[in-house]
Amino acid sequence: MLSQQTEALKVSATEIKEWLVSYLADLLEIEPEQIxxxxxxxxxxxxxxxxxxxxxxxxxxxxxxxxxxxxxxxxTIASLSQHLSDESIAV
Known part of the structure; x- marks a missing residue:
């Protein structure tokens, strides 16, 4: 359990942003560049x-x-990514 929490601490805003862009692109069936x-x-x-x-x-x-x-x-992807990375660091 501790390793999962430690892993969560290492997720950057950029990585979250990339994940969200990919997720939305798949969901909307468009290219990630269109997000x-x-x-x-x-x-x-x-x-x-x-x-x-x-x-x-x-x-x-x-x-x-x-x-x-x-x-x-x-x-937005930008605001959510930043928020979640700030939360991860603060844990």
Whole structure:
């Protein structure tokens, strides 16, 4: 369990950003280059059910629990990535 928590500490904002870009590109069936990290998730058509799945998948990848509303509190890839990396460092 400790190794998973330690692993979570090493995830950078850039790595989270890349994961989210890839995730959204797959979900929307577009090229990653078409994803703008400053565009809101809502603009990409994410509704609450998709946001819940995304949050769960992201939490699994990070190895830690996330509040379901995190996607709405940090509504862009850039802001969410930065928030999550700051949280990881602060743990």
């Amino acid at each position: 703008n990290v400053e565009t809101t998730f809502a603009r990409y058509g994410l509704d609450s059910s998709v946001a819940v799945v995304l949050t769960g998948d992201l939490a699994d990848w990070l190895g830690k629990e996330l509040e379901l509303r995190v996607v709405w509190d940090y509504p």
